[in-house]
Amino acid sequence: MTTNSTQNILLWTIMLILFVPQNGKAQQIKVPKDTTIVTNHTTNIKGKTIPYKATVGFQPVWDQNRKQIASLSYTYYKRTDIKNDQNRPLLISFNGGPGSGSVWMHIAYTGPRILKIDEEGFPIQPYGVKSNPNSILDVADIVFINPVNTGYSRMIMDAEGKMPEKEVFFGVNADIKYLASWVNTFVTRYNRWRSPKYLIGESYGTTRVSGLAFELQTNHWMYLNGVILVSPTQIGFKFDGPVEVANRLPYFAAAAWYHKMLPSELQSKDLLEVLPEVEQYAVNKLLPAIVKSGYLDASIEEEVITKMAYYSGLSKKTIKQHNLEVPKSYFWKDLLRNRDGFTIGRLDSRYKGMDIKEAGEMPDYNSELTAWLHAFTPAINYYYTQELNFKTDLKYNMFGPVRPWDRTENNAGESLRKAMAMNANLHTMIQSGYYDGATTYFNAKYVMWQLNTNRKLTDRLSFKGYRSGHMMYLRNEDLIKANDDIRDFIIKSSTTISKGSKY
Incomplete structure (x- = not known):
């Protein structure tokens, strides 16, 4: 054997020792399982200084044996200068896809920090975030939730290294069921049972929150004050042909x-x-x-x-x-x-x-979509690491792997109608952009009509239109108007409860 051959073998041996893990397994990126990181901030909303704390958290999803099968990431904003918060509303926010992270409404609509974009919503550089003077944090606390495989949320392996079955998460009704349990735990952990509670969902998130309203009410005995449908899908109503x-x-x-x-x-x-x-x-x-x-x-x-x-x-x-x-x-x-x-x-x-x-x-x-990803992706990654102090090697999934998605037995719209019938204080508001070609504003009106077939929900249903598209809040004029519409909706529907839940 030549000297060069001996040197080459020695070199390869050293490289194997250095780069191959001794246990024979590749190093895994760790998913936080039940943790929180809290930072304190102030912002200016409608001319008033609002102090708040931001909690970046990971809360478990458990199976029927109380074993953790997933870890959902969330960001919770709570105003900190309210001494008696028993009447303080809580807005629970979901995006859609299915498979989309909460990023869109989080850093462009209702949250305290929003994208740096131009007045019409187009991306500009340098990328980043700025204060949102229109955030509804002045009237309600907000939690932005990422379902499994969206944002930083992930499934969790069991002791044998096996992932849970996808059917537990990826379908219309599976999604509603596990998220309802998760919301119940969140509300309990943060002592929000007394709060007026609202669900807001965008796009497929409207199917999600429509089903959640009924699931929370019937299986968790959690009664809501309002549901906000942003750019709604058909939510299970049939109007093909x-x-x-x-x-x-x-x-x-x-x-x-x-x-x-x-x-x-x-x-x-x-x-x-x-x-x-x-x-x-x-x-x-x-x-x-x-x-x-x-x-x-x-x-x-x-x-x-x-x-x-x-x-x-x-x-x-x-x-x-x-x-x-x-x-x-x-x-x-x-x-x-x-x-x-x-x-x-x-x-x-x-x-x-x-x-x-x-x-x-x-x-x-x-x-x-290319323009939006252009602006949102760098902004959300910067925001979590630099302002919310959450650092990880996990990729933030703007769109995560959730296919195939089981769309059978989608009765979300009928579930929302039942929830409104059973709960005299449950209100629904629909928000749509006139230039949305995916979930069109006229289809959104049609959805509202189907919710009110008996003509008895008229005073608890409302439609708001905006001169922009699917994410109407990207246009600054509509960002102002749409947040004001949510603010008015929350104030109106959270005060009527004092008259009693009755017909």
Whole structure:
């Protein structure tokens, strides 16, 4: 054996000793299992100095044998200058996906610190966060919760190194069940049973909080004062087919109005003058026409095509070729195709995208989502380490692995309706952006109508619209208005309890 060969063997031996763990296992990144980190802060809200403490915590999820199977991360903001907090409301906040962390509403909507973005919500550098003078922390404490595999939340191995079954967490009803137990523990640990309690959810989070309202009430005897649905999904209500198709038109009109693609007589009107007219047409004229399909009288079909083009900014040819059923994805691709060739965003149609080819049936990518991830990802990572003093090698999952997601037996909307019927003090508010093409504002109104089929919940249901998209709070004007709407909703619904929970 040559000297060089001997040296090479010795070198490789040293490297193996240095870099291979002696127990034969790779080092695991540790997931905090039941810990808290507390920091103290002040902020200015509506001209008043508000002191608060922020708790970055990890609270267990247990199985039926009381063994920990997951650790959920949360961030809890509590105002500290309230001596008697028995009437202090608590807002419990969830985002959606499913699989999305709580980052979106946490550092852009209701929390005390928000993204550095421009007035319309577009990313700017340097990245980071700033004070939120519109936060609702002046009237309510807030906890932002990350379900399993979102944010820093993770499943926990058992003693044999086996992960729990995914079915325990990843489904409409599984999600509601374990999160209700988790919320019960949180409320107990932080002594919030006396507090007026509110759930707020965004996007799929609206399905989550709708189901939670009933689950908490019936299986944990926790009665809520309010549920806030931000950019709601169908929450289990069925409106596919002609209803879903007809419901697209008001959103098409809103997006076309924003991009100045409507005829001059419509374009000269304010958006909120245009939309009621389109809504009435969609329900009273378009829906019956779509129902008749190929048996619609040819002259009436031509009238409908002409009116749809008038309200949508699309060509009559496009509408006719799609048999009146233009997919939203095609609309995002086609609206500006013959003007400047840009696409428009799915979640917020104010955003433009640039595809490789102007031809095609749908955009290459979601232009709004890339802009949001551009701003949110560095901000949340900076915020936790530098301002909340939480340092970890765990990746913050903006979108975590939660597939497959069991969507069967989704009765969340009906569950919310039952919860409201059983609890005379439970109020619901819906917030939607007019330019949201994923969970459209008119579908949100439709959801509200389905909650009130017996006409007896009218005074406890409300709808608020905003001139932006899915995350309407990114636009500063809407950030102010939407937080004020939540503030008013909490104040109004938390004071009525003094009259007694009764009909």
